[in-house]
Amino acid sequence: MEKDKIIIAIYVDNQYGVLSRVTAMFTRRGFNIDSLTVGETESPEYSRITITLSAAKTDKEQVVSQLRKLYNVKKVIVLGSEDCIRRELLLIKVKNTDKTRPEIIETTNIFRTKIIDFTDEAISIEATGDSQKLDAFIENMKKFEIIEMCRTGIVALDRGSANIWSERED
16 A cells, blocks of 8 residues: 655643643554654743654545544644645764864755854764755765754745635645
């Protein structure tokens, strides 16, 4: 069965335990979450959970239906890959030497990333973009000896003036 990459935006009450209930639903149904990000929205009483997973079309419908049944869930939207903006954040620290420094700086410029910390021993870089860009950047940084890195999950918004609170239903 062919699986699609699905991005789901979920607006929930900004209360303790809500994230746990949402992720427990995925566990109970046997769905694996590829990435998960959570943050307060423009309205402090709500949080937005963005989840990506690989699932068949029938599974997508089941997930959305089950999410909508959860008490603290206010809105569930499946974001299409063409009609949304997706980004991830990467923080990466690489070994800094006199020999590698110019190439590290040149690579950060090519990828339009930003040096956010610089010492004689290490350079820390912030990168944002789609998953493929970050994967390529990491691959380029491997030759400089990656000391440490962390990466967020995907965050996504509909293009244009569309708003998750509109009456759009999938």
